[in-house]
Amino acid sequence: MPKLSTECASLVTKDQLLSIIQAQSDIIGGCLNLTEIMQKMATLAEHLTFASGAVVEMLDGDEMVYRAATGKAKDRLGMRLHKDKSLSGLCIKENRLLNCKNAMQDPRVDKEACQKVGLRSMLVVPLIYQQDVVGVIKVFSTTTDAFDDVDGQILMLTAQIISAAIHASIKPQR
Structure with missing residues (x-):
């Protein structure tokens, strides 16, 4: 998992951190299943980064499946994309945060698909x-260059919570 830099972590506001901590507390204290946790964290990521939407995509063979979605992607829940033809697939391959500042000029993305949805x-x-990358959390915007280092740090924090929930839901019962 990408590490939070001290410099960027100090840029995350107290209110943003409190929102993340509250969501984590709600998850720990509640009886939410993995799908509900993914949806809660996608909603939080969208809100905290001022995105047009967010998705949690899980790897299923050679495809990425939308398991949680908000905003402009909400009606695409369950959608499948080939991992080798998406920024999400590249994120899995490289195991690092990726920032696409302009989808119309970035060779890593499917420009036609982004144009249809209005993603920039x-x-x-x-x-x-x-130690295996099993999915991604992604936020997107209808404007170019919408996300900065602080947004990246926020998204990494939400990813860590989802990863912990995946671990808790998959671990063998004794």
């Missing part, structure tokens, strides 16, 4: 389970 910028962070 994206930020993607890997989800880790036992």
Whole structure:
């Protein structure tokens, strides 16, 4: 998992951190299943980064499946994309945060698909389970260059919570 830099972590506001901590507390104290946790964190990521929407995509063979979605992507829940033809797939391959500042000029993205949905910028962070990247959380905007380092740090924090929930839901019962 990408590490939070001290410099950027100090830029995350107290209110943003409190929102993340509250969401984590709600998850720990509640009886939410993994799908509900993914949806809660996608909603939080969208809100805290002022995105046009957010998705949690999980790897299923050679495809990425939308398991949670908000904003402009809400009606695309369950959508499947080939991992080798997406920024999310590249994020999985490289196991690092990726920032697409302008989807119309970035060779890593499917420009036609972005144009159909009206996406102009994206930020993607890997989800880790036992050292393997199993999915991503992505926020996107209808404007170019919408996300900065602070947004990246916020998305990494939300990814860590989702990764912990994945681990908790998959670990063997004794």
